[in-house]
Amino acid sequence: MTEPQLQLATMTQALQNADVYLRGVDSFLKAVDMRVQVAEHELAQKQAKHDADIAEIVRDMHAKAQEYFES
Known part of the structure; x- marks a missing residue:
């Protein structure tokens, strides 16, 4: 094999x-x-639950x- 052929190989x-x-x-x-997409989805679900929990607490307090x- 020549030098150019060796270099090419x-x-x-x-x-x-x-x-x-x-x-x-x-x-x-x-x-x-x-994995990032799965983590983002899981985070969005947790955030939605957190927001719903806060909304429920605010409704209860109201x-x-x-x-x-009234009493």
């Missing part, structure tokens, strides 16, 4: 290795993105205040 192998590595990185980032002032 080496570069080709390096590019194939880089391609495999980048595909792995891409898969990893997709998995991270999916009803008790009304009872107090």
